[in-house]
Amino acid sequence: MLRPFGFGFDAMASRCEVRLAAPDEARARAWAQAAIDEVRRIEAKYSRYREDSVVAAINRAAGAAPVTVDAETQALLGYADALWRESGGRFDATSGVLRRAWDFRLGIVPDEAALDALRPLIGWQDVMRDGASLRLPRPGMELDFGGFGKEYAADRAAEALRTAGARHGFVDLGGDIRAIGPQPDGAPWSIAIQDPRDAAGTVAAFELSDGAVCTSGDYERFFERDGVRHCHVLDPRSGRSVRHWRSVTVVAPVAVAAGGYTTIAMLLEADAPALLDRTGLPWLAIGPDGALQASPGQR
Amino acid sequence: MTTSDASNASNAAGTDAACATLPAPRGGAPLAPALLAAALALPGVSAPVAAQAPPERAQLDVRWLHYQDSQPGLKRIRVDTPSIGLRVPVAGRWTFEGVTSYDSVSGASPRWHSSVSSASRMSDERTAGDLRVTRHWDRATLSVGGAYSSENDYVSRALSLRGSVSSADNNRTWSFGLGRADDRIDPVNRIVVDERRKTTDVLLGVTQVLTPVDIVQLNVTHARGSGYYSDPYKTIDSRPRERVQTAVLLRWNHHFQGPGATMRLGWRTYADSWDVRSNTLTGEWVQPVAGGWTLTPSLRYYTQSAASFFYAPVYDPTLGAPFPEGYLTDLGAPRSPDARLAAFGAAAIGFRVAKAIDRSNLVDFKAEYYEQRGEWRLGGPGTAGLAPLRATILQVGLTHLF
Numbered sequence: 001m002l003r004p005f006g007f008g009f010d011a012m013a014s015r016c017e018v019r020l021a022a023p024d025e026a027r028a029r030a031w032a033q034a035a036i037d038e039v040r041r042i043e044a045k046y047s048r049y050r051e052d053s054v055v056a057a058i059n060r061a062a063g064a065a066p067v068t069v070d071a072e073t074q075a076l077l078g079y080a081d082a083l084w085r086e087s088g089g090r091f092d093a094t095s096g097v098l099r100r101a102w103d104f105r106l107g108i109v110p111d112e113a114a115l116d117a118l119r120p121l122i123g124w125q126d127v128m129r130d131g132a133s134l135r136l137p138r139p140g141m142e143l144d145f146g147g148f149g150k151e152y153a154a155d156r157a158a159e160a161l162r163t164a165g166a167r168h169g170f171v172d173l174g175g176d177i178r179a180i181g182p183q184p185d186g187a188p189w190s191i192a193i194q195d196p197r198d199a200a201g202t203v204a205a206f207e208l209s210d211g212a213v214c215t216s217g218d219y220e221r222f223f224e225r226d227g228v229r230h231c232h233v234l235d236p237r238s239g240r241s242v243r244h245w246r247s248v249t250v251v252a253p254v255a256v257a258a259g260g261y262t263t264i265a266m267l268l269e270a271d272a273p274a275l276l277d278r279t280g281l282p283w284l285a286i287g288p289d290g291a292l293q294a295s296p297g298q299r
Numbered sequence: 300m301t302t303s304d305a306s307n308a309s310n311a312a313g314t315d316a317a318c319a320t321l322p323a324p325r326g327g328a329p330l331a332p333a334l335l336a337a338a339l340a341l342p343g344v345s346a347p348v349a350a351q352a353p354p355e356r357a358q359l360d361v362r363w364l365h366y367q368d369s370q371p372g373l374k375r376i377r378v379d380t381p382s383i384g385l386r387v388p389v390a391g392r393w394t395f396e397g398v399t400s401y402d403s404v405s406g407a408s409p410r411w412h413s414s415v416s417s418a419s420r421m422s423d424e425r426t427a428g429d430l431r432v433t434r435h436w437d438r439a440t441l442s443v444g445g446a447y448s449s450e451n452d453y454v455s456r457a458l459s460l461r462g463s464v465s466s467a468d469n470n471r472t473w474s475f476g477l478g479r480a481d482d483r484i485d486p487v488n489r490i491v492v493d494e495r496r497k498t499t500d501v502l503l504g505v506t507q508v509l510t511p512v513d514i515v516q517l518n519v520t521h522a523r524g525s526g527y528y529s530d531p532y533k534t535i536d537s538r539p540r541e542r543v544q545t546a547v548l549l550r551w552n553h554h555f556q557g558p559g560a561t562m563r564l565g566w567r568t569y570a571d572s573w574d575v576r577s578n579t580l581t582g583e584w585v586q587p588v589a590g591g592w593t594l595t596p597s598l599r600y601y602t603q604s605a606a607s608f609f610y611a612p613v614y615d616p617t618l619g620a621p622f623p624e625g626y627l628t629d630l631g632a633p634r635s636p637d638a639r640l641a642a643f644g645a646a647a648i649g650f651r652v653a654k655a656i657d658r659s660n661l662v663d664f665k666a667e668y669y670e671q672r673g674e675w676r677l678g679g680p681g682t683a684g685l686a687p688l689r690a691t692i693l694q695v696g697l698t699h700l701f
Contacts, residue, residue, distance in 0.1 A: 075341050082337030155344040253346035257338040
């Protein structure tokens with residue numbers, strides 16, 4: 001009665017897919033489109049690369065007058081604050097300025113002077129938030145929804161899929177996955193975890209019917225220089241790439257929480273297992289030597 | 300005694316079927332992670348809840364319930380009820396459900412109170428059928444059901460309408476219900492002929508997800524009935540022809556992350572126009588263990604006050620049993636010696652074992668022991684001189700998903 005369908009698309013600099021079961025192709029398309037539209041809406045609203053985005057407007061006004069933001073943006077800023085608190089300041093939504101010194105395409109490791117110049121522009125605790133009013137206090141400061149924007153889009157797209165009528169399927173935004181229901185026969189989806197050192201290989205799999213699986217890794221955007229791997233997850237204190245984990249995967253009821261913890265775990269490096277265990281969420285991490293570590297239930 | 304009374308007795312002593320309808324708190328979602336609470340505060344982000352989801356697979360239930368009660372020195376009512384239920388989802392938006400059951404009741408009809416002399420043997424049979432059609436929307440359901448049961452002296456027909464509406468985040472569900480029952484009583488002793496009893500009931504409820512591991516539910520039910528309530532097989536049994544009943548049920552389910560178990564607590568308080576006031580406390584611990592087994596120990600305590608017209612086993616010195624003291628001085632007054640209208644307390648202890656054999660088959664077995672005594676009442680004296688009533692309930696079931 002229900003047939004499987006998959007719709008691939010590119011968004012948020014990632015390869016994305018909506019997988020679902022529907023009675024016919026017309027409905028499958030309509031349902032998937034509702035999810036894809038929601039992803040595009042969030043991308044347009046919060047991309048730092050788009051001149052007309054909310055984030056671009058906030059960043060342009062850095063050091064100047066406060067900007068007024070809508071309820072959705074306020075809620076996301078509140079979540080950025082929760083990430084900052086939960087990570088002891090490691091997850092900092094203003095640390096995106098470090099990308100000015102890092103060029104992952106050319107593979108240039110910035111020198112200390114370049115990082116020193118940027119460090120004063122980092123500091124979530126200095127961001128002035130008061131209801132709908134938001135102000136980045138210093139010119140040059142930048143806000144960046146990386147680390148939770150894509151995950152939020154996965155949750156919202158899943159909600160759109162469900163509201164449209166789908167009951168079986170998941171949204172995959174570049175590896176950040178949110179499911180809305182099991183396969184039509186009741187069996188969970190099997191979500192494989194990519195091998196961080198072999199793009200075609202997998203290291204483990206999670207069963208998922210509802211809820212989310214997210215993975216952060218050092219293999220998404222990186223370059224190697226003098227035998228050292230520099231990945232895109234940057235520690236706001238040193239301005240340098242994190243080292244410890246090849247990848248961290250977390251299962252949570254919603255993607256924005258799963259993704260938040262994977263990024264925090266990358267940033268906490270060797271201290272991550274203690275925090276992850278405290279959450280009670282299932283997790284799996286691949287260490288510097290390729291060894292697997294996982295939550296008690298997964299071991 | 301009519302067999303519907305016997306089933307009522309087994310209901311009062313047996314499982315609270317409605318207890319199972321409260322969804323378990325979402326497992327897997329711990330209370331602790333600060334980020335999860337923050338994430339759920341985001342607009343349009345909600346944790347997975349399948350509250351309104353229609354069932355995906357057809358389900359067949361085959362069940363056998365055995366009830367036996369006794370008073371000291373006397374095995375009383377024995378009820379055996381096999382039943383078959385089928386639930387079929389259609390087009391993802393509809394569910395059709397049907398249950399048919401057959402009771403065979405045998406044993407001694409109740410004594411006036413506790414005396415052995417008047418216990419007579421009885422046996423009866425009852426067949427019952429239930430049909431329900433439910434329409435599912437994304438955040439709402441509406442269902443219409445009909446029920447019919449028949450035994451040689453008692454026919455009951457009921458219609459009900461039920462619905463539910465959930466909030467946008469699925470964390471709150473309002474439910475309502477409206478029911479109407481029309482019973483016909485034609486006792487074999489022809490003490491009355493073609494008597495009727497009509498009952499209308501309404502239900503309002505709200506279920507709220509408080510945290511990822513806590514769900515609470517509040518239900519209020521109100522019923523008004525009029526007609527023949529007396530027991531035609533008791534010599535002295537004349538009850539008012541109106542009954543107004545109100546009950547409030549409060550339930551709390553809490554999931555414990557560590558042991559992966561769910562605690563279910565419930566409190567029900569009830570009052571009616573016959574001056575019966577009752578309170579029920581229930582507790583269950585649902586513990587999944589390895590190998591697909593689930594163990595559920597349960598405890599229940601019940602206490603009630605007597606109906607205003609209940610008469611204790613104190614008989615008229617001239618007329619003797621079953622005539623109450625002063626019977627002749629007030630002939631028209633309502634009176635009943637029915638032990639279920641006495642003041643008493645009761646406790647039940649139960650244990651359910653369920654085993655998921657595979658993704659499609661589940662077997663379960665439940666045993667419960669129930670005992671009621673006048674002196675176990677709380678909040679006032681119990682009816683003195685009532686023999687304790689003990690009951691055992693055994694239930695075995697097989698559920699198959701297609």
